[in-house]
Each structure stands twice: as C-alpha cells, then as structure tokens.
Amino acid sequence: MIFVRNSQAKNVRVLREELLHTHQQKPGFAITHLTQAEIDVREKMISNGSKWGISPEEIEEIKNEVSVIKSRGRY
Numbered sequence: 001m002i003f004v005r006n007s008q009a010k011n012v013r014v015l016r017e018e019l020l021h022t023h024q025q026k027p028g029f030a031i032t033h034l035t036q037a038e039i040d041v042r043e044k045m046i047s048n049g050s051k052w053g054i055s056p057e058e059i060e061e062i063k064n065e066v067s068v069i070k071s072r073g074r075y
Helices: 012-024 034-048 056-072
Strands: none
Touching: 012 034, 034 056
C-alpha cells in the first residue's frame, strides 16, 4: 500500500518513486542502506523517465537530488 499526500496524488513522479520503493521491500530484497535505496530509485527513474511520463525538467531535478544525496552521504 502506498500513502501520499492529497496534493501529490496526481504527481506521476511521486507515485512512481513510491511504487519503486514498494518493489524494494518485497520479500527477499533486503534494504541495508536507506541512502542507497533512494539513489537506486532515482537512477531508475532517470533511465526510464521519458517512458514513464516524467518531464525533462523533473529528470534534471532528480539528477540534482542524486548529486546532493551522494555529496552529503545521506538522504
């Protein structure tokens, strides 16, 4: 089950990100590092963005988020 704020209920990016996190939580898939899980989801969204209806501007935003997460070393 995915919970998002009402204001985000039609945001393709937010919904896709949360869906990908549910796949990370399937039995047999251990999340050992939350920061890496966040990076993995964002990288998957970058590589599939046009296919999933994520705008080029959002892709750039996601790339920037990945850079910030990596530079801080945490989510």
